[in-house]
Amino acid sequence: MLPCTIKSATNHISNCPNRQWIEESLQKAHVPGAAIVVLNATDVVYELAVGYQSLSPQQPMNVNKSIFPLASIAKTFIATAVMQLVEEELVDLDTDVNVAYPAGLLRMSAGTLSIYLRMFLNNGLPVLRPQSIAAMRTIVGGGVIPSYDPQWSNKSMELPPSQGFGLSWYWETMKDGRRYIGHSVNMNFIPPNTKLIAEALGDISQLPRDMQMAVTNKLHESFQPVPIPNHGDWLRYHEEKGQTLKAFEQTTSKAVPHSTFNTIYIQPVGSFNHPRAAPLNVIIQFARIFFAGCEVELLPTIDFSKDMKYRENHGIKQYRTDDFYNYLSQTRYFRDTSRELLCVAVTMTDIYPDESWNFVYGEARVKDGLGVYSFARLDPLFSESSQILLSVPLTKEERIVMLRHCIKILLHELGHLFGLNHCIYFICLMNGANNQIEMDRQTLYLCPVCLRKLYSTLYFDVRHMYENFVYLCEIYGLEEERLWYRKRLNCI
Ligand SMILES: [Zn+2]
Ligand SMILES: [Zn+2]
Structure with missing residues (x-):
């Protein structure tokens, strides 16, 4: 073409x-x-x-029926669309999207434009196939695919109609109002084989014996392979190549504790003083043992200020993430700058990054060492009225489920700030997640590849770390995780 x-x-x-x-x-x-x-x-x-x-x-040849591969021509379309967004200052070409939005969870709520910027503009993935062209020739209507509505994200809690197709775009001819749809094909994820996993691990001969065992011994008994992604799963829509140890070591945008700079500050924003609030004191204990050698310090809770922007989305109050960053940047000098490695805000209020998003679980600015995470949606009763959320205590079961999710979110997101990209090697804490099933599947431990990467920054004693996990999981009722760490300790 x-x-x-x-x-x-x-x-x-x-x-x-x-x-x-x-x-x-x-x-x-x-x-x-x-x-x-x-x-x-x-x-x-x-x-x-x-x-x-x-x-x-x-x-x-038939103008209406003949199908041609678009090949790299897709780039022309996408590049034009992207440059229009650049003109509107909605995206920035010079920001590494993995740095700006490094996270699966970070942007799982709506479209995934940032990821696509990288895919389309840099590596020229052939997203368009003949099937797509056929679809582009298909008139949209009959109620099957609704007319494109640029305001959908503000009006509806439902996913946009494009979701099923990965990336898609619509157009409408001005003359007769016929609507068309174009879409990409889903990603074709192939789980990495043993050879690729070994390559990702890199040379382990110089590791202490415990670490060598932790990343090689009886892996099949403790680590599950990543399944072929289903419709709606993260890997159906995101091309994740996997981050090898070598790639991790070459990443410059990551937190590396040095001299006195080893403190992760956690800044609670808004009330945590109600019966369904995330137990921050417990969650940070897990962060302490996970990021061994780092201090994790809980700052005094602050209230939302009048200047912080918020909106109502289907009756849910949502604060905009920008203002959290502004607050964390502006107050840097009130914290101990000689100790600060990272500072992240946490809140029980729902958050959103900009008008085009329904909500996010969290967002990070790796370059600035800042993040903002919301635990609001981890409450099983999130969709209930705020009256219930503020008054009805969590049941024992809910408390454990919520604790597990809160720890996962904090460790996963902090993991991104430490330079860990999404993992494709095993079922792992660092897997991208696009839905509840995938979130539940994320583990409270790192796979051998991710463990090896984090080790290359923190040089922890893996046995000691695992023993600490057994201890904490026992205290707080995370039985599944306690058993896993116990079992793993027998392998190293
Ligand atoms: Zn993520
Ligand atoms: Zn991993």
């Missing part, structure tokens, strides 16, 4: 070359057929099919 832009003084069809000239030209170039479509800003002004699409079996 060859797109080209032609400037024409007039709109008359008579300007187009005639059929005979086109046929002769194709013959000269030994091209068996062509479908030519000329468009102006609003409509198709000329279309012509000549020759054959296939010589064996012989299929004449």
Whole structure:
């Protein structure tokens, strides 16, 4: 397929070359057929099919039915759309999207534009296949796919209709209002084999014996492979190549404790003083043993200030993430700057990054060492009225489920700030998650590859860390996790 832009003084069809000239030209170039479509800003002004699409079996070219691979032409469309967003200052081309939005959970609520920027603009993934072109020729309607509504995210808690297709886009012809849809195909994730996992682990010969055992011994008994992603799963929509130890070591945007800079400050924002609030004192104990060698310090809770922007989304009050960052940046000098490695805000209130998002669980600015995470949606009764949320205590079961999720979110997100990308090697704390099932599946431990990466920054004593986990899991009723760590200790 060859797109080209032609400037024409007039709109008359008579300007187009005639059929005979086109046929002769194709013959000269030994091209068996062509479908030519000329468009102006609003409509198709000329279309012509000549020759054959296939010589064996012989299929004449047909403007409406012939399908061509778009190949890299998709980039042209996407790049144009992206540059329009750049003009509107909605995205920034010069920010590494993995740095700006490093997280699966961070942006799992709505579209995933940032990830796609990288996919489309940098590595030219061939997202469009012949099936997509067929879909692009499909008129949308009959209630199957609703008309594109740029305001959907503000009006509806439902996922946008595009979700099923990965990335998709709509257009509507101005003349007759017919609507079309174009979409990418889903990612084709192939779980990494043993060889790739070994490559990701890198050379382990210099590791202490405990670590060598932790990342090699009886892996199949303790670590599950990543399943082929289902519809709606993270890996169906996100191309994750996997981050090897080498890639991790080369990452410059990551927290590395050094000299006195080893404190992770946790700044609670808004009330944690109600019966369903996340137990911060417990959660940070897990962070302390996970990021061994770092101090984890809980700062005094602050209230939302009047300046912090919020909105009501279906009756749910949501604060905008920008203002958390502003607060954390502005108050840096009130904290001990000689000790600060990271500072993250946590809140029981729902949050959103900008108008195009329904909500997020969290967001991070790796370069600034800042993050903001909300535990609001981890409450099993989140959708209930705020009256219930503020008064009815958690049942024992709910308390454990919520604690588990809160710890996962904090460790996963802090893991991103420490430079860990999403994991594809095993079921792991660092897997991307697009839905509840995937969130539940994330583990409260790191797979061998991620453990090895974090070790290369923190140099912890893995046996000691695992023993601490057994101890804490026992105290707080995380039985599944206690058993896992106990079992693993027997392998190292
Ligand atoms: Zn993530
Ligand atoms: Zn992992």
